[in-house]
Amino acid sequence: MARLIVIGAGAMGLAAGYHAAKAGHQVEVLEAGPEAGGMAAHFDFDGVSIERFYHFVCKTDAPTFKLLDEIGLGDAMRWRKTTMGYFSGGKLHPWGDPISLLRYPNVSLMARLRYGLLAFVSTRRERWDALETQSAKEWITRWSGREVYEKLWRPLFELKFYEYADNVSAAWIWTRVKRIGRSRKSLFDEQLGYIEGGSQTLVDRLVERIAAMGGSVRLSTPAKRVVTEGGRVTGVEAADGFHPADAVISTMPTPFVSAAVPDLPADWKAKYDAINNIGVCCLLFKLKRPVTPHFWVNISEPDVAIPGLIEFSNLRPIPNGESIVFVPYYMPVTNPKFSWDDERLLDEAFSYIRRVNPAIGPQDVLARKVARLRYAQPICEPGFAAKLPPVQTPIAGLQIADTCFYYPEDRGISESVRLAEEMVARIPA
The missing domain is CATH 1.10.3110 (protoporphyrinogen ix oxidase, domain 3)
Incomplete structure (x- = not known):
């Protein structure tokens, strides 16, 4: 069976590693960061294990359910009735x-x-x-x-x-x-779902299953270059040295591809380079009480610089009636606000929370945090499907995809799982 290197231990990379190990391939997953999970990774937020970037599950997310069943987490799904709100004209409307x-x-x-x-x-x-x-x-x-x-x-x-x-x-x-x-x-x-314990439950189980089947997930090991010879992939040069491979699946963001795969033809590099992305500063607040009864609140006020609030605790409850609120600031990384210091962003965002619910005050804030991502959302313009290069590159054994390859679907764990399984199926036995 093939020696496979997977670049990136986000949901797609881990799912690819799992399916490849299950198929009998020799698997190494290389992750630049200190933890597995990518955008689904958790951190300790004042005693609550929570994602830096929110995720939820819909009834149509069949690939997620299939994978959960396979790895023994089929009973970990939780469903909850959720609602939306719309804040405009100074009022919160259902x-x-x-x-x-x-x-x-x-x-x-x-x-x-x-x-x-x-x-x-x-x-x-x-x-x-x-x-x-x-x-x-x-x-x-x-x-x-x-x-x-x-x-x-x-x-x-x-x-x-x-x-x-x-x-x-x-x-x-x-x-x-x-x-x-x-x-x-x-x-x-409306019913939305979450995995008991959050996305980290899925991340941890995938890492465990990869290891149990003889594979490995190497953290703090950034891939520097995909190495090829004679039009075929031969391995990956990483921070800790050369990792030989018969096949490579790269899930790194497309803006990194041209530099990381120097042997790609120039017209292929141009396709990856032409994909634009929006960054995000995703702010989290832990509050003593809820802001609204809704999971999602769209905001349309001329002097409010965010499109909405996600009150995650109205989907996944946390103890003591406390609330966790995500405030996403999507913007080009060239926007001056992307470089604001954390406190300035947090203060502005909290003023918007108080606009939605003036009863919330500074005394209600238990913790707050900023998570940043430079390549958070691909810009999918009309005709985007034709703009995307094929997942299988002209280099034999090398497949490349990131979240923009889910198009027209949005980023999400279900699409990560689906595409990962499809890529593994293309690896010759």
Whole structure:
């Protein structure tokens, strides 16, 4: 069987390592960081084990359920009824169901009806190819009208994509609407899930299974260069020396690929280099009490610089009635705010939390933290599918993919697991 090197111990890299070891390959997973898990890795947040970047599970995440069953965690899924809110006009409004939409006061009745129609149709649509060359702006405006786009969608797009806001793929937006819409028992009952103990439960089990099958996960071991000879991969030069291999699966972010794989043809390097990314500063607050009853609150206020709040404890409860809130600042890393010091960002974000719930005060803050990621969200413009190079590179034995290869699906553990299994299946026995 093949000697396989997997670059990156995020969810995709670990799932690839697991499936490869199960197939009988000799597996080494190389991780630059001090811990496995990537964006799913946990840390101790004032006594609570929590992710730096939030994750949740939907009813449609079949690859996740299949993997959990395989590794003995099938009974670790927990489901909870969740709700959404929309903060605009200085008030918090319920959101995400037909009655809440009809009662929402800040757009016309016709706009509300057309917004609901688009959401309803999106959850039932199966194909995305007709949307691939359209922008979300074009698609939403055609279905729902300019008022819906300008008042309900554009503010959120601008705070996540900045100068790219009007040029985001309709197919990418559709899959997000569909995924959440299909995680419902009814129009009025949304259910989202989490793994008991958080994503770290899955990360730890995958590391254990890889080791039990003779593989290894090497932490603090950054891959420096993929080595090739005669058009075939021969191994990986890492911080601790050369690791020979018959096959390599790279899950590193695409901006690193050109430098890490110098033997790729120039036109392939250009494809990886042309993929733009948005960074994120993801802020976490642990509070003595909840901010809202909702899991997700979209925010559309002209002087609020975040698209929303994720009150994670309204999905995965924590003890003593305390609350954990994620405040994501998506932005290009060239934005001056990306380089603000942690305290300045945290103070601004807390002022927004207090806008949503003025009863929350400094005395309610138990802990706060900033996590940063330079390559958090690929910019998926219209025609993005044609922009992506194939996963199998022209170098024999070398496959390359990161989260943008999930397109049109968004980043998530389920897509990581699916693509990892597909890549392992291509490795010759």
